[in-house]
Amino acid sequence: MEANIRSYCHRLLGASDDDGNEKVEVSRVLLFVYAVLVFVIILELFLHYLEHKTKQSPKYADMLHKTTQELMIVGLIYLLVKFCTVMGLAKKNGLVxxxxxxxxxxxxxxxxAMVLQALLILVQLRKxxxxxxxxxxxxSDMLLASAKQSVDAAQQSFCLxxxxxWSKWKTPIQVKLLRSLFLETYGLPQLFPFDKYIEDVQDSQVARLVEIDISIWVVLMMAYALFFTLSGELLHGGEFKSTDKTRWVEFAGFAMGLFLIMCLLLxxxxHLVNLLLQQAAQHADVLGEDWTSQDIQSPASxxxxxxxxxxxxxxxxxxSSHQAIEQMRNIADELSDHAHLHGHGGLVAHIFAHDMLLGLLGSACRRARRGKKAHEGKAKGKLHSDNxxxxxxxxxFVHFVVQLLFILNGFYYxxxxxxxxxxxxxxxxxxIKSLLMCLPLFLNTFVLAPNITREFSIINGVFRVDASKLSAIVEHFCEVQAVKDDMVRQVLLYLHHNNKxxxxxxxxxxxADANDDVAGDGYIDMDVLRxxxxxxxxxxxxxxxxxxxxLHFDAKGTTIRYADLIKLLNESESSKVQSLHVAVDISQRHMAQLRVSEGVEPRGNRPQASSSQDFFFI
Incomplete structure (x- = not known):
């Protein structure tokens, strides 16, 4: 019996012979329907798992949504291919x-390739x-003191x-200078999280890598045609699955050319970041010294x-934190209103709103129509300087070039x-030969692309403020205030349930404080407190x-005073206890009033009569 079942299943799963008259059995279709359903169920469970895991991270959730959207389009293309074969428009296994x-x-x-490349860029940018x-x-003052002490101590050491x-302090100092320039330019308070703003700009750029615009698809097809034109196969009817070894040389040239272009772009x-650093130093220097002639990358500068x-x-x-949040809210509203008033509508604008090349051409046309009027005055929300x-x-344009080069890198894969x-x-x-040929693409993905994304995010974020991201940060502060109350409630609830x-x-x-670098100082690392x-x-x-x-902690370097958390928990606990006592007192008074209204005098207010009755009626 088992042998018969095994042979029957083997026959159902077996490949068809070359007999064109062979009929597809119902049992065979049923078996494969079952197999496809199992695959669909597993895939749906996996997608639900990914959705659950990405809920806490909007950038990964956005990436997942765009990935499934692009794969759905690819699936529809395959469905179109099957439809053409079923309708007889294309012969199965024919040339079409x-x-x-x-x-x-x-x-x-x-x-x-684009999805994997975007994920790798995000992973590379985490550090x-x-x-x-x-x-x-x-x-800034603590960073300055620590950097000067460390650099002065290393002056007598060898070059390496x-x-x-210096490499340890270079990036933090540059971030402080750019942050100072950004806050001063747009009138933002010191509480503004410059790091979160730049990271949001960066995440939106990486998320766009999964989306391939219509114009970029046209460029990809041009690159495809150029590849086979240079190999001589496009014009002479070469086979797609050819064995012509000239493709190795052509591909090596394409990959190396893309690598060199990305090096030049980086x-x-x-260079643009250096110019912004010079501008930041010029803005902060009250003495008015000329910083354009100085090497802004040197430790002394x-x-x-x-x-x-x-x-x-x-x-x-x-x-105060409330004043700073209100100031950020006013600036975000002002910039949002300005962006709304100067927005460009129209049917064509809405249709091609997400196509970067068409948007770039539209901006160039509008600028050409306005002429010199576009340069009169200073546009709100954009960094301008006479120096x-x-x-x-x-x-x-630079954003389009960055997007195009990254997508070309994925297309070459x-x-x-x-x-x-x-x-x-x-x-x-x-x-080995394949790995060597793909080495420029690997360098683009793992080395150049993360650095290009980071540098352009800084330039893009500082040179022109994003009103929508500024508004999102203000809402983020408001959410944190609500999260603080939720955190205190859950911690106190955990302590209550666990008898702590x-x-x-x-x-x-x-x-934890006793085990850190400076033991017993009352400060611990942020990640330790978390x-x-x-x-x-x-x-x-x-x-x-x-x-x-x-918002709520005193800091010393990268460590924070944990006594502020204890104070916050104690205040919340005492306020809850006080609220509970007040609630009990109000409840007792309410019950007393109910008894009086029903004709029953409270026991504590009874006259000390010699009557043996427990209650008396009015």
Missing amino acids: YQAMDFADLLILFTVL PNHELRRASFVR HRHLT AYLR LIKALSHVVQQEAEMPHL LRLPYFSRK ALFVLCVMYLDGFNVMAV TVADVQRALAA GVLKQFGYRFPRQKFVTFVR
């Missing part, structure tokens, strides 16, 4: 069918983003040690510029897999936790 199948695979591999958050959290010491963006920033921040009036011009810089990889077979030497008190939290924090809160029943999202610390 194979051409459409190869086209569908090329688009599929391009989309998959720089963490450094950016820590640099923004440290006060001096370089490594060098240009870093950066430390000197940071000292001016410290002096500038010390002269600023102190604002500094970013040479040959157009924000939209797909082109290599479909048209080049199989030429030498699948042996050890072929694998606030003193247990204090002991855990003191134990971990302790997790132990006591509350998991704080990282970005909201950093904002929460900015």
Whole structure:
């Protein structure tokens, strides 16, 4: 019996022979319907799992949504191919069918390469983003003192040690200078989270990598045609699955050319960042010294510029958290109103709103129509300076170039897999050769692309403020205030259910303080405090936790005073106890009034009569 079932299943799963008259059995279709349903169920469960995991991170949730959207489009293309074969428009396994199948695979591999590349860029940027958050959290005066002490101590060391010491402080000082320039330009308070703003700009750029605009698809098709034109196969009717070894040379040239262009783009963006740093130093220098002729990357120049920033921040009036949030809200509303008034509507504008090249051409046409009027005065929401011009810089054009180069890099992966990889077979030497050919693409993905994204995010965020992201940050502060109440409630609830008190939290924090670099000073690292809160029943999202610390904690470097948390918990606990006592007192008075209204005098108010009755009626 088992042998019969095994042979029957083997026959159902077996490949068809070449007999064109063979009929498809109902049982075979039923078996594969079951197999497809199992696959669909597993895939849906996996997608639900991913949706659940990405709820706490909007950037990954946005990436997941756009990825499924692009894959759905690819699936519809395959459905179109099947429809053409069913309707007889294309013969199965014929030339038209194979051409459409190869086209569908090329688009599929391009989309998959773009998704993987975007995820790798996000992973590569996690460490720089963490450094950016820590640099923004440290006060400028403490950063200046620590940097000067460390650099002065390393002056007598050998060259490599001096370089490594300075590399530790270079990025935080640059972040402080750019932050000072941004806050002064737009009139924002010191409470503004510059790190979160830049990270939001950066995440939106990476999320756009999954979306391939119509104009970029046209450019990709032009690159495809150029590749096969140079190999001589397009004009002479070459086969798609050809064994012509000239494709190796063509692909190596394309990959190396893209690598060199991305290197030049990164060098240009870093030059623009240097110009912004010079502008920041010029703004902070009250003496009016000319910074354009100085090497802004040298330790002496950066430390000197940071000292001016410290002096500038010390002269600023102190604002409470509520005043700072209200100031940010007013500026965000003003910029949003300005963007709404100067928006460009129309049917065509709405249709092509998300196409970067068409948007760039539209901006150029509008600027040409306005002529000189566009340059009269200073546009709100854009950084202008009489002393500094970013040479040959157009924000939209550079953004389009960055997007195009990244997508070309993903397209070359797909082109290599479909048209080049199989030429030498699948042996050890072929694998080594393939890896060497793809080395420029790997360098683009793992080295150049994250650095280009980071540099352009800084330029894009500082040069032109994003009103929508500024409004989102204001809402973020309001959410953190609500999250604070939720955190206190959950921690106190956890302590109550586990028969613990606030003193247990204090002991855990003191134990962590005893094990850090400066033991017993009352300050611990932010991540350590976040971990302790997790132990006591509350998991704080990282970005909201950093904002929460900015609002409610005293800081020393990258450490925070944990006594502020204990004070917050004690105040909340005492207020809850007081509220409970008040509620009990009100309840007792209410019951007493009810008894009086029903004709029953409260026991405490009864006259001391000799009557033996417990109650008397009015």
